[in-house]
Amino acid sequence: MLPVVALVGRPNVGKSTLFNRLTRSRDALVADFPGLTRDRKYGQANYDGYQFIVVDTGGIHGDEEGIDEVMAKQSLQAIEEADVVLFLVDARDGVTVGDQAIAEHLRKQQQQKKVYMVCNKIDGIDSQSAMADFYSIALGSLYGIAAAHGRGVEQLLESCFKPLADDYPEVIVGQGEVSEDLAHDEIDYDALPLKLAIVGRPNVGKSTLTNRILGEERVVVYDLPGTTRDSVYIPMQRDEREYILIDTAGVRRRGRIDESIEKYSVVKTLQAIEEANVVLIIIDARETITDQDLNLIGFALNAGRSIVIAVNKWDGLSNDHKEEIKRELDRRLGFVDFARLHFISALHGTGVGHLFESVEEAYASATRRVSTAKLTQIMEMAQEEHQPPLVSGRRVKLKYAHAGGYNPPRIVIHGSQVTKLPGSYQRYLINYFRKALGVMGTPIKVEFREPT
Numbered sequence: 001m002l003p004v005v006a007l008v009g010r011p012n013v014g015k016s017t018l019f020n021r022l023t024r025s026r027d028a029l030v031a032d033f034p035g036l037t038r039d040r041k042y043g044q045a046n047y048d049g050y051q052f053i054v055v056d057t058g059g060i061h062g063d064e065e066g067i068d069e070v071m072a073k074q075s076l077q078a079i080e081e082a083d084v085v086l087f088l089v090d091a092r093d094g095v096t097v098g099d100q101a102i103a104e105h106l107r108k109q110q111q112q113k114k115v116y117m118v119c120n121k122i123d124g125i126d127s128q129s130a131m132a133d134f135y136s137i138a139l140g141s142l143y144g145i146a147a148a149h150g151r152g153v154e155q156l157l158e159s160c161f162k163p164l165a166d167d168y169p170e171v172i173v174g175q176g177e178v179s180e181d182l183a184h185d186e187i188d189y190d191a192l193p194l195k196l197a198i199v200g201r202p203n204v205g206k207s208t209l210t211n212r213i214l215g216e217e218r219v220v221v222y223d224l225p226g227t228t229r230d231s232v233y234i235p236m237q238r239d240e241r242e243y244i245l246i247d248t249a250g251v252r253r254r255g256r257i258d259e260s261i262e263k264y265s266v267v268k269t270l271q272a273i274e275e276a277n278v279v280l281i282i283i284d285a286r287e288t289i290t291d292q293d294l295n296l297i298g299f300a301l302n303a304g305r306s307i308v309i310a311v312n313k314w315d316g317l318s319n320d321h322k323e324e325i326k327r328e329l330d331r332r333l334g335f336v337d338f339a340r341l342h343f344i345s346a347l348h349g350t351g352v353g354h355l356f357e358s359v360e361e362a363y364a365s366a367t368r369r370v371s372t373a374k375l376t377q378i379m380e381m382a383q384e385e386h387q388p389p390l391v392s393g394r395r396v397k398l399k400y401a402h403a404g405g406y407n408p409p410r411i412v413i414h415g416s417q418v419t420k421l422p423g424s425y426q427r428y429l430i431n432y433f434r435k436a437l438g439v440m441g442t443p444i445k446v447e448f449r450e451p452t
C-alpha cells in the first residue's frame with residue numbers, strides 16, 4: 001500500500017503547482033461525482049524516489065463562517081484518509097484569517113496524523129523573515145519551499161516519509177527492485193489467491209455486483225474493522241481458484257452508511273487498485289462513459305494492473321440505445337483495446353459468470369513466464385517486419401530481450417542506441433509483443449538498455 005498525502009490550503013497558495021511537480025506527467029484522477037463542490041485531484045506521485053498517492057483537496061477559503069461548512073465533506077474525508085497532511089501557506093501573504101481557520105481545524109486532527117506546515121513561494125524573498133510570521137500558527141515544524149522551482153521539496157518529503165518508512169516500505173522505490181525481480185521468478189502465481197478489486201464511481205452497481213458474486217458462492221467473510229479508507233477483503237473460492245475480493249463499496253458495512261456518495265472514497269479506490277492483481281472496472285451503461293471512468297482506467301494501467309471492464313445495467317435498454325452506447329464505448333475506449341469488455345446486469349445476474357473468464361485470462365497474461373529465447377525471437381520478427389529508424393544517422397540495433405518481471409509483464413530489450421528509439425517505435429514493439437504473446441487485459445512495459 002502506498003501512503004496518502006493531502007495538500008490543504010487556501011486558493012492560490014500553490015497546491016496545484018506542488019501537485020503537478022510531484023506527479024509530473026502522470027495522469028491525475030479528477031473526481032467529478034455529484035455532491036462534490038470543488039475540484040479534487042488524485043495522482044500517483046513519484047518524486048526523487050518517493051512513491052505515494054497525492055491528493056489536491058481543492059481550495060479551502062477558511063474565511064467563511066465555520067470551517068466545516070466551507071470544507072466540503074469530501075475534502076474533510078480526504079484529510080481524514082491521508083497519512084500526511086501538507087498545510088500550504090503563501091510566504092508572501094503573511095498569515096491570513098483563512099490560514100488561521102484551517103490551522104485551527106487541522107490542530108484538532110493532529111493527534112491522528114502528521115500535519116506539516118509548508119510555507120510556499122520563498123523564492124526571491126527573505127525567506128527567514130517571511131516564515132517567522134507563520135510560527136504563531138505553526139503545527140510542528142515549518143518547512144519553506146518554492147513549489148514552482150522545486151526548492152526545499154526533497155527535504156520536505158524526506159521529513160514526511162522518514163516516520164512512515166516502517167509502515168510503508170514501498171514508499172521508497174529503487175530499494176530492493178532487483179530482488180523483487182528474482183522473487184517474482186520464484187512465485188507460484190497459480191497457488192496464490194487472486195486479488196480482485198471491484199471499482200467504479202458511486203451508484204454504478206458495485207455493491208449489487210459484489211452481492212451477486214457472493215450470493216453464488218460459499219464465502220467466509222471477515223469484516224475487519226478499519227477506517228473509511230479501508231476496503232473490505234472477502235476471501236472466496238470459485239472453480240478451484242481462491243480469490244480475495246477487494247470490496248470498495250463496503251457491502252458488509254451497509255446500513256451503517258446511508259448515502260452512496262458518502263461511502264465512496266477515491267483514496268480507497270486508488271488503494272484497492274494498488275493492491276489488486278486484477279481490477280474490475282464497473283461503468284454504468286445509462287451514463288455511457290464519463291471522464292472519471294476513463295481516469296480510473298488510466299490510473300489502473302499506470303499502476304501496472306490488469307483490467308476487465310464491465311458495462312453494468314445492461315438490462316431494460318432498447319436495441320437502439322444499446323447500439324448507441326456501444327459506438328460511444330468504441331470511440332472512447334480505443335486506447336485500451338486490449339481489455340475485455342463485458343455487458344452485464346448485476347441486478348439480474350446476466351453475464352456475471354463470464355466476467356471471471358476474463359479475470360482469469362488477464363491474471364494469466366500478467367503472470368505468464370516467457371523465456372529469453374522466445375522473447376528475443378519475437379523481438380527479431382518485429383525488427384525484421386519493420387526496421388527501427390535511424391537515430392543521428394545510425395541504425396538502432398535491437399540485440400536481445402528478456403523478462404524483467406511479471407504482474408505487470410516487463411520486457412527488457414538490450415541493444416545499441418535503443419534508449420533513443422522514438423515513442424512510435426516503442427509502441428509498435430509493445431503492440432507486437434502483445435499480439436505475439438496473446439496478452440489480454442494487462443499493460444506491458446518495455447524497458448530499453450544499452451551497453452555501458
Ligand code: GDP
Pocket residue numbers: 009010011012013014015016017018059120121122123145146147148149
Ligand atoms: P492553488 O490554488 O493553491 O492550487 O495555487 P496554484 O498552484 O494555482 O498557484 C497559484 C499561483 O502561485 C500561480 O500563479 C503559481 O504560478 C504561483 N506559484 C506557485 N508556486 C510558486 C512558487 O514556488 N513561487 C512563486 N513565486 N510563485 C508560485
Ligand code: GDP
Pocket residue numbers: 200201202203204205206207208209249260312313314315316344345346347348
Ligand atoms: P454502488 O454505489 O456502485 O455500490 O452501486 P449500488 O450497487 O448501490 O447500485 C446503485 C443503484 O443501481 C441501485 O439502485 C441498484 O439497484 C441499481 N443497479 C445496480 N445494478 C443494476 C443493474 O444491473 N441494472 C439496473 N437496472 N440497476 C442496477
